[in-house]
Amino acid sequence: MPNPAQAVEASSEEEGSSAEEETPNCLDQDTVERISQGAPSWLSERRRHAWSVFESTPLPSTQSEEWRYTDVSRVVDFTDLQLAMDGALTDGALAENGSRPAGLTAAMDEDRAASGYTLLIDGGVVHVDLEPALAEQGVILTSLKSAVYEHGDLLEKLLATEVVPPEDGKFQALNAALWTDGVLLYVPANVELDLPIRATRWISGAGSAVCTRTLIVAERGSQVSYVEELLSEDFQRRTLVSSAVEVIAQDGSQVQYVSIQQLGRDAFCQSAQRTFAYRDSRLDTLNVNLGGSVSRLDLNARLLGPGAHSDMLGLYFGDEDQHFDHNTSQDHIARDTGSDLLYKGALDDRSRAAFRGIIRVHPAAQGTDAYQTNRNLLLSDEARADSLPNLEIEADDVKCSHGASVGQLDAEVLFYLLSRGLNLQQAERLVVLGFLGDVMARLPLGGVVEKVTRAIERKLKHV
Amino acid sequence: MPENELLEGLGLDEYQYGFVDEEAHVFRTRPGLNEDIVRQISKHKEEPEWMLEFRLKALKIYESKPMPTWGGDLSDLEATLDEIYFYVKPQDQMERSWSDVPENIKNTFQRLGIPEAEQKLLAGVGAQYESEMVYHSLKEEWASKGVIFDSIEDGLKNHPELFREHFATVIPIADNKFAALNSAVWSGGSFVYVPKGVTLETPLQAYFRVNQERMGQFERTLIIMDEGSQAHYIEGCTAPVYSTDSFHSGVIEIVLKRDARFRYTTIQNWSNNMYNLVTQRALVNQNATMEWLDGNLGSKLTMKYPSCYLVGEGAHGEIMSIAYASDGQHQDTGGKVVHVAPNTTSSIISKSISKGHGRSTYRGLCKVYEGAVNARSNVECDALLINDTSRTDTYPYIEIEEKQASVGHEATVSRVGDDQLFYLMSRGLTQEEAMALIVRGFIEPIAKELPLEYAVELNRLIELEMEGSVG
Numbered sequence: 001m002p003n004p005a006q007a008v009e010a011s012s013e014e015e016g017s018s019a020e021e022e023t024p025n026c027l028d029q030d031t032v033e034r035i036s037q038g039a040p041s042w043l044s045e046r047r048r049h050a051w052s053v054f055e056s057t058p059l060p061s062t063q064s065e066e067w068r069y070t071d072v073s074r075v076v077d078f079t080d081l082q083l084a085m086d087g088a089l090t091d092g093a094l095a096e097n098g099s100r101p102a103g104l105t106a107a108m109d110e111d112r113a114a115s116g117y118t119l120l121i122d123g124g125v126v127h128v129d130l131e132p133a134l135a136e137q138g139v140i141l142t143s144l145k146s147a148v149y150e151h152g153d154l155l156e157k158l159l160a161t162e163v164v165p166p167e168d169g170k171f172q173a174l175n176a177a178l179w180t181d182g183v184l185l186y187v188p189a190n191v192e193l194d195l196p197i198r199a200t201r202w203i204s205g206a207g208s209a210v211c212t213r214t215l216i217v218a219e220r221g222s223q224v225s226y227v228e229e230l231l232s233e234d235f236q237r238r239t240l241v242s243s244a245v246e247v248i249a250q251d252g253s254q255v256q257y258v259s260i261q262q263l264g265r266d267a268f269c270q271s272a273q274r275t276f277a278y279r280d281s282r283l284d285t286l287n288v289n290l291g292g293s294v295s296r297l298d299l300n301a302r303l304l305g306p307g308a309h310s311d312m313l314g315l316y317f318g319d320e321d322q323h324f325d326h327n328t329s330q331d332h333i334a335r336d337t338g339s340d341l342l343y344k345g346a347l348d349d350r351s352r353a354a355f356r357g358i359i360r361v362h363p364a365a366q367g368t369d370a371y372q373t374n375r376n377l378l379l380s381d382e383a384r385a386d387s388l389p390n391l392e393i394e395a396d397d398v399k400c401s402h403g404a405s406v407g408q409l410d411a412e413v414l415f416y417l418l419s420r421g422l423n424l425q426q427a428e429r430l431v432v433l434g435f436l437g438d439v440m441a442r443l444p445l446g447g448v449v450e451k452v453t454r455a456i457e458r459k460l461k462h463v
Numbered sequence: 464m465p466e467n468e469l470l471e472g473l474g475l476d477e478y479q480y481g482f483v484d485e486e487a488h489v490f491r492t493r494p495g496l497n498e499d500i501v502r503q504i505s506k507h508k509e510e511p512e513w514m515l516e517f518r519l520k521a522l523k524i525y526e527s528k529p530m531p532t533w534g535g536d537l538s539d540l541e542a543t544l545d546e547i548y549f550y551v552k553p554q555d556q557m558e559r560s561w562s563d564v565p566e567n568i569k570n571t572f573q574r575l576g577i578p579e580a581e582q583k584l585l586a587g588v589g590a591q592y593e594s595e596m597v598y599h600s601l602k603e604e605w606a607s608k609g610v611i612f613d614s615i616e617d618g619l620k621n622h623p624e625l626f627r628e629h630f631a632t633v634i635p636i637a638d639n640k641f642a643a644l645n646s647a648v649w650s651g652g653s654f655v656y657v658p659k660g661v662t663l664e665t666p667l668q669a670y671f672r673v674n675q676e677r678m679g680q681f682e683r684t685l686i687i688m689d690e691g692s693q694a695h696y697i698e699g700c701t702a703p704v705y706s707t708d709s710f711h712s713g714v715i716e717i718v719l720k721r722d723a724r725f726r727y728t729t730i731q732n733w734s735n736n737m738y739n740l741v742t743q744r745a746l747v748n749q750n751a752t753m754e755w756l757d758g759n760l761g762s763k764l765t766m767k768y769p770s771c772y773l774v775g776e777g778a779h780g781e782i783m784s785i786a787y788a789s790d791g792q793h794q795d796t797g798g799k800v801v802h803v804a805p806n807t808t809s810s811i812i813s814k815s816i817s818k819g820h821g822r823s824t825y826r827g828l829c830k831v832y833e834g835a836v837n838a839r840s841n842v843e844c845d846a847l848l849i850n851d852t853s854r855t856d857t858y859p860y861i862e863i864e865e866k867q868a869s870v871g872h873e874a875t876v877s878r879v880g881d882d883q884l885f886y887l888m889s890r891g892l893t894q895e896e897a898m899a900l901i902v903r904g905f906i907e908p909i910a911k912e913l914p915l916e917y918a919v920e921l922n923r924l925i926e927l928e929m930e931g932s933v934g
Contacts, residue, residue, distance in 0.1 A: 065533070366851065378866040381833070391857035393876050396848035400876040406831075406863040407870065 025083035027209060032177050035083075042156045043148060050166035050176035057170045069354035069386050070325040075294050076240055076268050078174075084122040084207025085180055103231050103262075104202045113446060114198040116141045116185075121202050123180035123210050134193065140186035141197060144213060147184040154186065159215055163246035163274050169298070172272045175211050175244040182213035185226060187253075192223040196256075196445060203232040203241055203263065213244045218253040218281075225256035225445055230291070234264035241292075245273040249281035251305060256284045258448055262291040262455055265320075269295040277337075279305030286313040286443045288452050289324055290459060296325045303330070303337035303365075314343035315439045315452070317432075317459050318351025318383070328357040330372065332365035332395075341372045344439050346432050347383035358390040359400055366395050372402035377409065377435055379428075429460045481734055484567050484674045488593065491551040494677070496544070498522060501647050504550045508616055508650070511623070521636045521646030528640040534826070535764040535793045539708060540738045547679045547710055549648045551593040557614055558598050568592050586694075587612040589669040591682055594650040605663060611656035612667055615683050618654025625656060629687055633716035633746045633772075642742045645681045645714040652682035652713065657692040657723075666695040666728075666914065671711075673737070679710040686716070688723035688751070697728045697914060700739075700761070708763065710738045717745035719753055721775060726754040728914065733761040735791055741767040749775030749804075756912055757784040759794045768826060770799035773807035773835075780809040785909045788821030788853075797827035797858075802838035802868070813844040814906050817853035824856040829872070833864040842872040847879065847905055 025031045032051045036044035060067040108119070116130035118141060125143035140151065147155055160166065166173035185197055203210055218224050230241065241263060249255040255275075263269055269292040277283040289295045301310040316324045330339040345353050355374040376385035387404040409431055417427035436456060440449045490507065492500045501522050505515040530537050558564045587601035589612070596614035605612070611622065619626050636646045653669050673680050688694065700711070711733065719725055725745070733739055739762040745753040755769035771780025782798035800809035815823035825844045846855040857874045879901050887897035903910075 363851070376863070378863065378868075381866045383866060384862075384864045386863070387859075387861040387872070389857075389859060389861075389872065389874075391846075391855070391874060391876060393846070393848065393855045396851045396853055396878045398848070398876060398878070401874060402857070403871070403873045404859065404861050405871040406861060406868065408866050408868070 025085060025207065027078050027081050027083060027174065027178065031083055035178065035180065039148065040152060040156075046160060047177050050160065050173050051178075053166040054170060054173035054177055057173055060170055066327055066356065068356070070294070070296060070323065076238060080238075081209035081240055082207050083178055083180065084203075084210045085124070101202065101204075101233060103233060104200070107200055107229055107231055110447075110451060113195050115193045115195040116197040118143075118183055118197075118199045119202070120181065120183070120199065120212060122204055122206055123212060125181050125183065134191070137191050138188040139191060139193070140184060142184050144179070144182040144184055144215070151184065151186070154217070155184070155215070158217065158246065158248070159213070160244065160246075163248065163276060164244045164272050168272060171242060171270050172244060175213060175242045175272065178209075178211045179213045179244070180211060182215070185214075185216045185224070187218045187222040187224045189219040190221040193225070196225040196227045196447070199226070199228040201228065201230045203230070203239065203267070205232065205235050205239060208237055209240045209242065211242045214246065216245075216247045216255065216257065218249050218255045220251040220253060222250075223254040225258070227258040227445065227448055228260070229451075230259070230261045230263055230269065232264045232267060232291075235266035237266065239267050241267055241269045243271040245271065247273070247275045247283060247285075249275070249277045249283040249308075251279040252281060254282045256286075256443065256445060258286045258288075258443070258445060260288040260290075260448070260452060260455070261295060264291060265293050267292040271296070272298045274300045275302065275310060277301065277303050277305065277308035277310055279334075280307035281305065282309050284311040284313070284443060286315070286439075286448070287326075288455075289314075289316040290455055292322070294323045294325075296327070298327045300329045300331065301339055303332050303339060304334055306334050306336045308334065309338040310340075311442060312339065312341040313439050313442055314341075314345075315436050316343075316345035316353060317348075317436065317456055318345065318353060319348040319459060320351065321349070322351040324351075324353040326353070326355045326357075328355075330357075330359045330370055332359070332361045332368040332370060335365055336367040337365060338369040339371070342439055342442065343373070344375045344436055345385070346377040346379055346436060347385055348379040350380070350382040352384040352386075354386045355404070356388040356390070357402070358392060359402065361393045361395050361398050361400065363394045366397040368395060368398040368400065370398070370400045374404045375435075376406040377432065378406060379409070379432070429457075432460060433457070480732065484570075488551050488553050488675070491548050491675075494546050494548055496522075496549050496648065500549055504648060504650060507550075507552065510619065513627070514619065517631070517636070518647050521643050524637050525640060525643035525647055528637075528643060531640065534766045534795045534824075537738070537764070540710060543677070543708060546707075547677050548675060549679045549681070550650055551675050551678055552595055553592045554595070554597055557596050557617070559600055564598050568597055585668045586610075586663050586665040587667045589614065589653050589667075591651040591669065591671045591680075593673065593675055593678060594680065596651050596653070608661050609658040610661060610663065611654065613654045615649070615652040615654045615685060618685065622654070622656070625687065626654065626685070629716070629718050630685055631716070633718060633744050634714055634742050639742060641712045641740045642714050645683060645712050645742070648679070649681050649683035649714065651680070652684040653686070653696075655684070655686040655694070655696065657688050657694050659689045660691045662693040663695065666697050668697045668699070671698060671700040673709055673711065677707050677709060679712070682713045684713070684715045686718070686725070686727075688717070688719045688725050690720045691722040693724040695726045695728065697730070699730045700733050706736070708736050708738060711741070713741045713743075715741070715743040717753065719745060719747045719751035721749040721751060723748070723751045725752070726756060727769070728756040728758075730758045730913075731761055731765065735761065735763050737762045739765040739767065741765075743767065743769040745771050745780070747771050747773050747775065747778040747780055750777040751775065752779045752781070754781045755783070755798065756909070757782065757796065757798075758913065759784070759786045759796050762794075763791065764793045764795065766795045768797050768799050768828075770801065771809060772801045772803065773809065774803045776804045776806050778804060778807045780807075782811045782813075783909045783912055784811075784813045785906055786813070786815040786823045788815070788817045788823040790819040790821060793822045793824070795824040795826060797825045799828040800830070800840055801828070802831040802835040802840065802865075805834070805836045805838070807835060807838050809840045811842040811844070812908060814909055815844070815846045815855060816849065816902065816906070817846065817855050818849040820852050822854040822856070824858065825874070826858045828860040828862070829870055830860075830862045831865045831868045831870060835865050836867040838865060838868040838870075840868075840870045844874040845905070846874070846876045847902065848876065849878070
């Protein structure tokens, strides 16, 4: 595995000439047309269609159940945003180690063990590399921008069509119309990747709206895990970081998707994710939300083939005035499918979290096992947690349960630790770490546990 | 499956309260609702001016609020609202003695099992027929201690100050569309006052009957429990089966002063053409305890969420509910607990059974405001599905603003397990007996809280309904 940091230098030299145009990239029809220039007609059509959906979809209001706890009109003003184009930071500053953002360098140096690596800066992929042996077996790891030409058939069939279509909502439509780049990961049948594919996304603040997508396709019997990290420093103005993540696990495949979000303040991190799990596949997700001012996740797991199973894990830790809104759903469509959701969060200062989850067992999905748990720890008097764990069951041979709780640090546990000589702060940190740690224990992916634990510890230092 | 047919042949699913009396009323308004009708209702009741103004204001609010888009399907109801009779007066005056109640109405209540003999077990009985209470009585023993148990109209007439002090304070006019409707056209219901320190040893009972086709019943009940008092109030509801839909929308307000203890038991067994949209709320002051025991067996659609607003330190709220939804029924029920004061506690236990094409929904709210330190709440809901066409939903809302609070919610959905059945059958029970035993065990925690005669009836109903339902 070459050092990704060096790779950035190389790639930035090649692309160093992409000087920014002066035209402001407002979120409008003109920009849709501009980024469609030279694209295959299916793609331009798709973007135009998505834009029309975006324009005809009203801004979600708190009157709607799905947005009950987040008032979008106060979070983002679409007319005030400018689209971050690809490679806004590729020339000059980034390449030089000295002036490269420290957070990015640290993240890039942190984990080397990977089957492939990709680096996205703002709206564009600036670097990709993949173990040559895997490339020979037909694994594809590439930027969506080049995939449009190199794997056009695949994208035409799967990108923003049925997995995360623009019709899903305002943000999904926006992303489908204006995505500038992203990652395609394709794993052919029966190919197994021993180490994860890693992606680092650095947002520089050069544009105030970043729209990228991820498409992961695991063919039958394959095995792959994908770990993505979102990083930035604090922003000077409200910045929208929009992602659409589409994951397809064909029969018997095993897929893990992990997202670790540590954006700076004033970021509005919006992510729309959907997973399709076919017969006997296993498709697990872990979403770690630590950064940003506001973050909103829409995650829908579809269990489409008998024997399919999805674990859905989530972890969040809020401080100051951070706001997290997790909207999840588990759709059991085929019989004998399983899903198990566990979202846990700790909230300090004035931070607040909302969780709205729903298990839907469709009439044909007999033999469903579905679980859903949301647990919150309030660390401050001003923190707030809202939880709506819903069930809609239309089949009778099912085992479903859900649980939700909101509570404070267990006084007995703290007392025990204090009696062992720890001071209160140490004891509190330990309990919080343990509370959140059992989520990661469910998905012990190499490097991820350490990385997330370090990130939580960094936040805990301020507690 | 053969058992299913066998049982249907026995007619167990028949609704035994579905008989119809001949229509006999002394006055009714034209179908539909407008300002004129509201004025007529108020005039017939010889109300003070402030109440007419209250009603008219409520009508405006009702008209301005949209139909709820959540919960059950209200489109059929909305389409027929113009054909519904909002006020039907069955007799000229309310009676204090059974013998004075008109024969046909008396017969109805006797057939429903509210005979005079039952008074032996009750402290007081009220009976509402269509829009008015036709009968109200309270045993002398309690009346002499200052207990008031009267129709809501007489409450307004005879105790104007006490009435006005509390009326619409727990459920304001604009609380929701149907509370506004009730506020505009309310008629009938009970007015209860239990003085300081008085404990009613036997329950008060109110019985609600709708006979008229396409009728809207809007009873309004106001209960005031003074400091340290204790009482238990039971309401039961039935109606004939018509091909057209009827509509029942009650508002029940309860004020519990400090240290009071009150239980409100509902056995709702409306016919399957009834829309039952009820707002029930209790304001629970310091160290008082409110218990809602809510049994929903009948109606086409019920949307009812008994609530406890725990506004005094140490207040306790409890909601136990059981819902049974069979073909063509949607029970959208649950409960709300709102913790405002410190050291308040609450618990919600909900059990639902869905059979055939029935759908039962739990919808609940647990809210802890900042400052309600040491609030504790626990919500448990369990759903049992009998057939593969049955449906159940759970929508709990948990909103916590206080760090020093502990709130938990658990729900399970299951069908009767083959292994459970197999075990009992291996012990010599028939499949039907085993099924009935499991279901009875499922509802037992709530059924045991019911007054004996209702518990027996519920058990019998469940037992019979469950038998032969296996796969």
